[in-house]
Amino acid sequence: MQEPSRSAAESDTVSGAALPHQHDTRASGEPLNQPSREKHGLAAGDAAAPPSPDWTIDQGWSSYTEAEHAVWKTLFERQTRLLPELACDAFVQGMRALPLEADRIPDFRRLSNVLMRKTGWQIVAVPGLVPDDVFFDHLANRRFPSGNFIRKPDELDYLEEPDVFHDVFGHVPMLMHPVMADFIQAYGQGGLRAQSLGKLPQLARLYWYTVEFGLVLENGAPRIYGAGIASSFTESRFAVQSPSPNRIGFDLERVMRTNYRIDDFQESYFVLDSLDDLLHLADVDFEPLYQRLGTGPEYAPGMVLPQDRVIQRGDGSYHSARRGENL
Numbered sequence: 001m002q003e004p005s006r007s008a009a010e011s012d013t014v015s016g017a018a019l020p021h022q023h024d025t026r027a028s029g030e031p032l033n034q035p036s037r038e039k040h041g042l043a044a045g046d047a048a049a050p051p052s053p054d055w056t057i058d059q060g061w062s063s064y065t066e067a068e069h070a071v072w073k074t075l076f077e078r079q080t081r082l083l084p085e086l087a088c089d090a091f092v093q094g095m096r097a098l099p100l101e102a103d104r105i106p107d108f109r110r111l112s113n114v115l116m117r118k119t120g121w122q123i124v125a126v127p128g129l130v131p132d133d134v135f136f137d138h139l140a141n142r143r144f145p146s147g148n149f150i151r152k153p154d155e156l157d158y159l160e161e162p163d164v165f166h167d168v169f170g171h172v173p174m175l176m177h178p179v180m181a182d183f184i185q186a187y188g189q190g191g192l193r194a195q196s197l198g199k200l201p202q203l204a205r206l207y208w209y210t211v212e213f214g215l216v217l218e219n220g221a222p223r224i225y226g227a228g229i230a231s232s233f234t235e236s237r238f239a240v241q242s243p244s245p246n247r248i249g250f251d252l253e254r255v256m257r258t259n260y261r262i263d264d265f266q267e268s269y270f271v272l273d274s275l276d277d278l279l280h281l282a283d284v285d286f287e288p289l290y291q292r293l294g295t296g297p298e299y300a301p302g303m304v305l306p307q308d309r310v311i312q313r314g315d316g317s318y319h320s321a322r323r324g325e326n327l
């Protein structure tokens with residue numbers, strides 16, 4: 001079911017064969033495995049299918065060890081200190097309204113009680129990455145699948161697959177926002193259609209550059225709403241404060257033609273004018289768009305195009321240094 005690992009050089013960019021979650025390899029410099037075409041996310045793990053056809057399991061909250069709760073505490077405290085300055089208001093408000101505490105990995109039942117009352121979503125536990133169709137079906141029914149495990153204490157900034165910190169801390173605050181709640185449900189419905197049309201790679205880019213790595217303008221400045229950024233200590237600062245990446249006004253077709261990085265920080269972030277822009281995306285008829293995407297260019301992650309609405313042009317210094325180029 002899994003594809004073999006590739007080298008870091010080979011895995012510089014992908015065309016979006018999988019629907020990714022989080023990756024955070026900077027601290028270790030380890031390459032990520034090639035994404036699977038069958039599972040949602042990066043195919044680093046190989047958890048066996050649980051007996052339930054929807055892949056859900058009991059969270060097993062009482063089985064977490066003190067060491068695992070301590071990992072959550074470290075991650076939680078550093079992100080809650082950082083994000084009020086870097087994340088959008090909706091994220092910060094969602095984070096504060098949820099029953100999230102430093103000392104304990106959250107109990108999904110308590111989270112779901114609050115989330116259900118607010119936007120009708122719930123969190124369900126899964127053992128790791130799940131097949132795309134299972135993932136989309138959950139989203140289409142307002143169930144967000146979350147890994148029930150947490151990363152190891154010596155791998156705080158390295159993730160092989162999305163864990164409970166990424167899935168809960170990164171994603172759930174924005175699921176408290178009614179627009180994001182509707183958008184992700186629509187994405188799940190669209191994912192099932194895209195799968196039947198063979199267009200998942202293009203749709204995956206939309207998820208990547210919004211739900212995972214999206215920025216939104218607030219008071220004229222880009223702020224974080226994407227879970228891949230919000231759950232990463234290093235990328236939170238990079239995405240908002242570094243002079244290196246491009247920050248480009250969001251355009252749907254542009255995004256769906258753009259490859260992304262799975263092995264490092266993004267070279268470009270796409271910036272919404274407002275979270276309400278996601279509402280319009282939920283109404284887009286993707287079939288004619290998929291037809292157009294069948295022809296025409298694809299763009300490398302760091303490209304800036306003449307027609308782009310550039311908010312901040314990056315100097316590319318970070319990735320240049322990583323490539324060993326002379327500046």
Ligand SMILES: [Fe+2]
Binds near residue numbers: 021171228
């Ligand atoms: Fe994710």
